[in-house]
Amino acid sequence: MLNLSSFLEDSARRHPAKDAFIFQDTHLSYAQVNGAANQIANGLIANGIEPGDKIALSCLNVPYFPMVYFGILKAGGIVVPLSVLLKQDEVAYHLQDSDAKAYFCFLGAPGLPMLEEGHAGFVATDSCKDLYVITAKPTDPSPIPDLKTLGMLMNGQSPVAETVATSAEDTAVIIYTSGTTGQPKGAELTHSNLALNAIVSADLFKPTSEDTLLIVLPLFHIFAMTVMMNAGVYRATTNVLLPRFDAEVVLELMEKHKVTFFAGVPTMYWGLLNYQGDKVDIGGISDTLKMCLSGGASLPVKVLEDFEARFNVEILEGYGMSEGSPVVTFNQIESGRKPGSIGKPVWGVEVKIVDEDGKEVPNGEKGEIIYRGHNVTKGYYNKPEANVKTIRNGWLHSGDVGTKDEEGFFYVVDRTKDMIIRGGLNVYPREVEDVMMKHEAVSMVAVIGIPDDQYGEEVKACVVLKPGQEVSSEALREWTKERIAAYKYPRVVEFLTELPQSATGKILKKELRKM
Incomplete structure (x- = not known):
């Protein structure tokens, strides 16, 4: 038997009175x-x-989520966590596709009508029988009449x-991923996927019961x-x-609670910096x-170096995917680190860079990142065709382009879907972004491909400037041209006040392509 909830049960036995979760002025112990x-x-x-x-779950980072x-x-159920930004049609799709029997939905927040969207999606789904509203206080009634609340479910229980016995290979969580198309x-x-990946993660940054983590990445x-x-x-x-995420609030909480570990995506480090x-x-x-830990997208080396200088702390960058539970590689304390690298494979995971025929390429050459190990998903729920395409001979094909150096450090070049093909030549946005980030006036940049009659696709850079800095699009274009191959530099440069981001802080290039 293996059930992921044993993590909570064991810590509650060993440290019953210790603060497990803190939210605003609420402190909840492991026993609670x-x-x-x-x-x-x-x-x-x-x-x-x-x-x-x-059982689906839509909830912000509040203590009700881990509960x-x-x-x-x-209860032996399978958790289906949903993005808090989903609209009603998207909620309905996820409930239907996962065959969810029940759905927990938090009220929401100002400007984030989670319950309204969640309820509408629930009503449109025949297979989902129960909706439990997570209210601010367990005793609060549901704002939508006749709906059950989490408090009502817990009342009298x-x-x-006795935790239901589950096997290591039973599914614990169904996590939705957009994939490439x-x-x-x-x-x-599985319980094994998630338990082993959490243990591996803990071994990477070595927290103890004396440490305090700040969790602003959405749960x-x-x-x-x-x-x-x-x-x-x-x-x-x-x-x-x-x-x-709010930079000032994050820093205030770090100061107030003497936070020892923080994990974020690149846009968060940029915001703090x-x-x-x-x-x-x-x-x-x-x-x-x-x-500090970074993942979710490639962290520009300039941001990493500047952040470490200002806060006098190391950032360990890693690489993972939903399908990998998620950690695949990481810069590790024992094996050293390289800024710009995603590190080396974590314990129990093998990683290769292969060509289109699945053959491993020489060090330094670009290819697709594939991996196998205890972290690989058992497959996509009810998607046999996708499974055949993504998992081949036990190796998960990531769709990410990467390289490996002589010392065994891996690097992500770009997502295959983000690659720009200009006049038959491959342009990897990450490479162009890294060059442009070195300009003294540039704070953040996202490079995308836009349709072009002559070349098929043209390179465009969407740029956010540092406060008080100025540079013309022509000057920035020429500056970049001098530092990169002629076919790679952006012919179009557009200045924006901010870049669109997802709920997890990833830059939404698909939104930039619509502009």
Whole structure:
């Protein structure tokens, strides 16, 4: 038997009174979170949930997320985490596609009508039988009449429960990923996938029960779920939750709670680096902060170097995918690190760079990143054709273009889908972005391909300038031209005040292509 919820149960036994999650002024101990998860599990079982049933969860970074997450697992169910930004048609698609039997939905926040969108999606789905509203307080009624609440589900249930026995290879979570084309697909991650990846993650940055993690990455995203929440619960850390990234708030929480570990995506490091306020003591934060982790997208070397200089802390950058639970490679303390690299394969995972025929290419040559190991999904839920295409002979084909150097460090060049083909020549946006980020006036840049009658695609750079800096599009174009191959430099340069981002902080290049 293996059930991921054993992480919570073990930490509750060893550190019952220790703060597990902090949200605003609320402090919840490991015993309290475990007890609440038991009540939720008992409530679900009393309402007819059986082992293997899928249960969707839309929730911001508040303590209800881990309570419901582990409660579903304790009941033998499968968690289907959903992005908090989904609209009603998208909610309906995910509920239908995953065969969800029940759905937990948080109220939302100003400008984020989660319950309205979630309820409309639920109503449009015949297969989903129950909607539980996660209210601000358990005793609060649902703002939509006649809907059950999480508080009602928990009411009268015992805080003691016997976790349903699940096997290591049973699905624990179905995590949706857009992939390269078509509708989102649900990657089935097993209890073994997620448990081993959380243990591997904890071994990477070595937190203890004396440490405090700040979790601002959304918990519905596999990076935050595994590398922060599950790894943190496994090591009995204190976890400070923040629903939305705001540089000043992040720094204030770091200072207030003496945060020792932080994980973010590149846009978050960029935001922290560019914070100009005077409400926090950067020196004090640096004294406490032990290490930062970066993933989700490639971190520009310039941002990494400047952040490390300002905060006097190392950033370990890694690479992963939803299908990889997610961690595949990481810069590791023991094996050293290289800025700009995604590091080396983590324990139990093999990685190769291959050509179109699946043959490994020489060091330094570009190819597709493929990997195999304990982290690889058992497949996409009800998508046999996608499984055949993505997982071949046990190797997961990532769709990412990468290289490996002589010392075994891997590098991501770009996503295959983001690659620009200009006049028959491949242009990798990451390469152009790295060059342009070195210009003194450039704060952030995203390079995309746009349709062109002559070349098929043309290179365009969307640029955010640093405050108080000026440069013309012509001057920036010429500056880049001098530092990169003639076919790669952007013929079009557009200045923006900000770049569109997803809920997880990734730059949305598809939105830039619509502009």
